[in-house]
Amino acid sequence: MTINENADVNPEFVKGLEDVIASTTSIGYIDGQEGKLVYRGYDIFDLAKYSSFEETVYLLLYGKLPNQVELEAFKEKLVSYRPVMNEVMDRLAQFPCPCHPMSILRSGISLMECINESCRGSGNIEGEIEEGIKLIAQIPTLTAGIARILNNEPLVQPDPELDHAANFLYMLKGKRAHPMAERIMDISLILHADHGMNASTFASLVVAATLSDIYSSITTGISALKGPLHGGANEMVIQMLLNLNSVKEAEEYMDEVIANNKKIIGFGHRVYSTIDPRAKILQRYAEELCNITGNQQLYSIARTIETRGIEAYGKKGVYPNVDFYSGLIYHSMGIPGNMFTPIFAVSRTAGWVARIIEYLEDNRIFRPRALYVGLKGLSYVPIDKRE
Ligand SMILES: CC(C)(COP(=O)(O)OP(=O)(O)OC[C@H]1O[C@@H](n2cnc3c(N)ncnc32)[C@H](O)[C@@H]1OP(=O)(O)O)[C@@H](O)C(=O)NCCC(=O)NCCS
Known part of the structure; x- marks a missing residue:
C-alpha cells in the first residue's frame, strides 16, 4: 500500500490558514x-x-x-x-x-x-x-x-x-x-x-x-x-516568572532557552513581527502596579526575559505578545493564575x-476543503482474511 502521490494538489494550500482571508x-x-x-x-x-x-x-x-x-x-x-x-x-x-x-x-x-x-x-x-x-x-x-x-x-x-x-x-x-x-x-x-x-x-x-x-x-x-x-499563554507566563527567584536565575533560564532554541511563553505572534502594541501598553502599567504592590523583583525578572528574548529572537520577528505582561498585572492584583x-x-x-x-449580516456557512493525502482504491478485505 502506498500513499497516493497524485492527490489533487492545490497550490494555494497553507497550513494553519496562514494569511488566508476568510471574510471581510x-x-x-x-x-x-x-x-x-x-x-x-x-x-x-x-x-x-x-x-x-x-x-x-x-x-x-x-x-x-x-x-x-x-x-x-x-x-x-x-x-x-x-x-x-x-x-x-x-x-x-x-x-x-x-x-x-x-x-x-x-x-x-x-x-x-x-x-x-x-x-x-x-x-x-x-x-x-x-x-x-x-x-x-x-x-x-x-x-x-x-x-x-x-x-x-x-x-x-x-x-x-x-x-x-x-x-x-x-x-x-x-x-x-x-x-x-x-x-x-x-x-x-x-x-x-x-x-x-x-x-x-x-x-x-x-x-x-x-x-x-x-x-x-x-x-x-x-x-x-x-x-x-x-x-x-498568560497563565503559563506567570508560572514561568514565579518559578524564577532572582534576576540571576532569569539570566540562567534564558541562557538555557536560547542555547536550545526553545520557545518563550508570551513571545511570538502569527501576525506581529514587532512588539505587540498591547504588550507595549501593558508593560508600563505592569511596572506601576508592581511598584505599588511590592512585586518589583518579579517585574525585573520579566524585563530580563524580555530583553534577552528580544536580543535572541527579535531578528526573527519574535517579540513579547499581550500575554507577557497581562499575567504580571493580574498577579499584582492578587488574582490567581x-x-x-x-x-x-x-x-x-x-x-x-x-x-x-x-x-x-451577510452570512455564508464556512466549508473549506482538506487536501486528501491518504490512500485510494483499496479493496475491502473481510475480517477473517485480515492480518
Ligand atoms: C503564537 C504562536 C503560536 C504563533 O505561532 P506561528 O505563527 O505558527 O509561528 P511558528 O511557531 O511557526 O514560529 C515561527 C518562528 O518563530 C519562532 N518562535 C515562535 N514563537 C516563539 C517563541 N515564543 N519563542 C521563541 N521563538 C519563537 C519559531 O521557533 C520559528 O522559528 P524558526 O523559523 O527558526 O523555526 C507562537 O509564537 C507561540 O507558540 N508562542 C508562544 C505561546 C504564546 O505566547 N501564545 C500567545 C499568543 S497571543
Whole structure:
C-alpha cells in the first residue's frame, strides 16, 4: 500500500490558514509590521488612554463612539443584565471537578442557554445582539463567581453603582479594588476586546455561520481561547516568572532557552513581527502596579526575559505578545493564575459578539476543503482474511 502521490494538489494550500482571508470586516485592523491595532478606525493607544471598556464595546458593536446619552443608556443596559441566575451558579458550585475555570465558564454559559429558554436562537440579528450584550454583561459575573466557588468563598452580587471593570474586580475580591487597579483592569479589558481573525474568533464565527445560537458560538470561542498557544499563554507566563527567584536565575533560564532554541511563553505572534502594541501598553502599567504592590523583583525578572528574548529572537520577528505582561498585572492584583484566561474571555466576548453579528449580516456557512493525502482504491478485505 502506498500513499497516493497524485492527490489533487492545490497550490494555494497553507497550513494553519496562514494569511488566508476568510471574510471581510470593518471591526478591527492589525498592521503586524508596524505594530498597530485599530478598532473601528481608532488606534488602540488612544482607546487605552481615553476610552472605557463600556465605550469600546459600544464602538465594536455599533461602529461609532457613543454620545453621552447613548453611552449612559448602554451602561444601564449592561448593568441590568449583570446578574446571573442563581440556578446556574448553584449548579456550578456542585461541579465535581478539580477542573480548569475555563471549563467551568464554558459549562456555565451552556447552562445559561439550557436553563433559560429565551436565550435560544432568536433567528434575527436584533435578538442576537441583545443576547450578545447579555453575555458581555454576565460573563464577568460568572467568572468572578467561579473564582469564588473555587476559593470556597461566598458569591458577591454585582454592584450597579460601579463601572464594568471596577464591578468585576469587586465581585472577584469581595471589596473595592485600588482605583489604579480598577483603571488598569479597564485598560486591559479594552486591549483584549478584539484582535482580528484569531483562533477563538474564527472558531466562534464557524459555529455562528451554521445559524446555531450565540451561546454555542461563545462557548466555542472559550474552548479555543483556553489553549496554551492562544489565551492560555498568560497563565503559563506567570508560572514561568514565579518559578524564577532572582534576576540571576532569569539570566540562567534564558541562557538555557536560547542555547536550545526553545520557545518563550508570551513571545511570538502569527501576525506581529514587532512588539505587540498591547504588550507595549501593558508593560508600563505592569511596572506601576508592581511598584505599588511590592512585586518589583518579579517585574525585573520579566524585563530580563524580555530583553534577552528580544536580543535572541527579535531578528526573527519574535517579540513579547499581550500575554507577557497581562499575567504580571493580574498577579499584582492578587488574582490567581488559573483566572487569567477567563479574564481574557471576559473581555474578548465583546469582539466575538461584534464579529458574529457582523458576519451574520451577510452570512455564508464556512466549508473549506482538506487536501486528501491518504490512500485510494483499496479493496475491502473481510475480517477473517485480515492480518
Ligand atoms: C503564537 C504562536 C503560536 C504563533 O505561532 P506561528 O505563527 O505558527 O509561528 P511558528 O511557531 O511557526 O514560529 C515561527 C518562528 O518563530 C519562532 N518562535 C515562535 N514563537 C516563539 C517563541 N515564543 N519563542 C521563541 N521563538 C519563537 C519559531 O521557533 C520559528 O522559528 P524558526 O523559523 O527558526 O523555526 C507562537 O509564537 C507561540 O507558540 N508562542 C508562544 C505561546 C504564546 O505566547 N501564545 C500567545 C499568543 S497571543
